[in-house]
Amino acid sequence: MTETIPAVKTNCYHCGDECETNLYIADDKQFCCQGCQNVYQILSGSGLCSYYQYNDHPGATRDKLDKRFEYLEEPSIINELLDFHDDHLSIITLYIPHIHCSSCLWLLEQLNRFNPGIHYARIDFLKKQLVVRFDHQKISLRGVVELLFDIGYEPLISLQDVIKKQQKTTKGNLVQRIAVAGFCFGNVMLLSFPEYLGLSAFEQTFRHFFGYVNLAFTLPVVFFSGREYFTSAWNNLRKKVLNIDFPLALGIAVLFIRTAAEVLTHNGAGFADTLCGLVFFLLVGKFVQHKTYHHISFERDYRSFFPVAVQILDKGIEKPLSLSELRPGHRILIRHNEIIPADAILLKGHALIDFSFVTGESVPVGKTLGEIIYAGGRQTSESIELEVIKPVSQSYLTQLWNNEAFTRKQDNRMRTFNETVSKYFTVILILIALSALLAWVFVDPRRGIDAFTAVLIVACPCALALSTPFTMSAALSIFDRNLFYLKNTAVVEQLAKIDTIVLDKTGTITTGNGRNAELQSQLSDEQVRLIYSACANSMHPLSRMICRYFGEQERLPVSYYSETPGQGITARIKGSELRIGSGKLLFGNYHESAEMTRVHLMIDGQYLGYFGFKHEYRPGMEQISALEPNYQLFLLSGDQDQEKRELIRYFGDSERMRFGQSPQQKLDFIANLQQQGKKVMMLGDGLNDSGALRQSDLGVAVTDNVNNFSPGSDAILDGRSFDKLPAFLRFSKDTVAIIHFSFLISLTYNIIGLSYAVTGKLSPLIAAVLMPLSTATIISFTTLATHFTAKRRKLL
């Protein structure tokens, strides 16, 4: 009997996973599987082994070897996927989730060395996109995709790619408006300098010239760069809302009118410099606010989860069919690891469906012939045949997504500080301006007008408008660094106002595959080998975990093997009969303990004990339950209450835990909390939480793979940062405090400015100095303060 085989495990040269066997060796390099070895051989065959020099183990492990890209031959699908094509040239943008390091970049941009038909390949690293330009007469789209697949970079081609209609974001336009404003600002400053320094008598002729040129520069600033402030203010006025755009638009308009009046009547220099600077800084603030860290897409919806096409059986012949053409009555063929795209009836084969996408539960469910299988499940066993009963657009999953309650436009989101303040700010501002006008108008009408306009100019809340975006953007990047991705800046403020936290169970506080295998038995080496050999034949996650538990073992030949879905394995190995699985399989009738999932072991009729699979909760649950006095915690789970006893130590009160909740019940529960005046944060995953996530004041999707699609949420939290949640909550409160403080600073500047303005003697120089000074103070204060508090919360 050999003792356990060496403890030293080698890592796969390609992907870095531990090698469980030493079957795959090429060029003295060991691989974990055939897939990795194939990729290596392709690369070394093309002389591209530098791939392995930039990073250790840059590849991804290959879980499947068969290619399924027949649908890329269909002209209608090709046309929908390509960005551009003519007689020779085709351009396509592919999303490749595996792009993660410089090796990927290097290899993928060398695609032309594999096939001369490919002209050019370019990566957008953050978006994980690859643009390929190729000659489709030399290599087909399918060829390109198969090549990518062969070298380990399988593109994710989903239904969303077909439906996507590239909406051009307004960001490009915003950059152009900033460019124009900056251009005018620079030139106006240059031309205003003589005015600041004083012009001597013989230079007076230039004064008018400079004035006219300045006025000309303000035109594009007001009518091109600043236009949206007017439209936004106008739209909000019609909705009877006073937001911050109103005083800004008012300020811009007054600045422009007064500048034009002064220049045209030769009465002064006007405020062209202040005007251009104001618009420039405001737009920069807006840009900062819009700047999102776009390696996460919040726009992915359920469609990104679906394939583009499905294999159908038409009179016994297999052919690909675009998903949009799938009709009830079609017979579809779903192979191992494929998604069932529409509700269908199982006709043939052994279905073991993983519904983790819909429910979060990762243990596959067995289905019997004739049963309806809902869309969204992933087949984990052999190929099956199904008959479609509902088109994709009406299937359970799609309906869940499109459910009116789930997609309802949210208007119960919290008001941001900015919105609240700007309402009062505007009213007070107009009151001061009017009283300044009234105070002077009877003494000196001209001075009254001057004072009125000066108040509006000086009080234009530039610094106020900037404090939020700059603080929020700094905070957002801190969160981002800690693997907490927020949809936009307003989410930070919402986070600070939360007082109730609702957690989903499976996938949220338990890790995706998070169970600990625990062996309750004494096994001899021979028995270990027998059990290992039997379980190695099964794809069931529990069998995989048992194999992993034993580590590398010798695999014995199996003479008989059968797997009953939902029950377990019966096998004959070296004359011994093994039964591994549920109590029902072993004893016929057995009442399973509710505490944990168990896999019982029996060899030759002798009961040997069992494997217990305990749920593993994410690290950090202790810290989260410690939030209790300040935050109320609730648990909503779709599962039954087997784990109630384990969970009670986190939630304290069994009233706080609800089990067996349907998606609708989860949503209602949140709505009910909100009616009690609670600000609810929901953490969940899976589509069954999406309604609750949307209903909550702040929906956070918890996921172990942020590139996966996540349900409609305001933020995505990487599972690894789950334990930082308390720190995130505290930091969000700090951030809001910083905003309040910077508001005070900007108010101080406004009061200083106003004391000049109400007298009606605002010189252009003071306005021109005050405005950038306040802006610079605010920006540096917010940036430094955010940085400092992040350090204090140990987030940096």
Add this chain to the structure above:
Amino acid sequence: MSIIYFLIGCSVLLALVFLGAFFWAQRTGQNDDLYTPSMRILLEDEQPEDKEK
């Protein structure tokens, strides 16, 4: 001193050219991806066979 009219005209014109250049760069997508080039530059060209553009 009337040369100043000419000089200001020149400087504005020059600045406009730069603005135009920026617009062109923006339209052709040169600023779309500001991250990848920073990685690309660290990779060595094994064979100088750049076929881009």
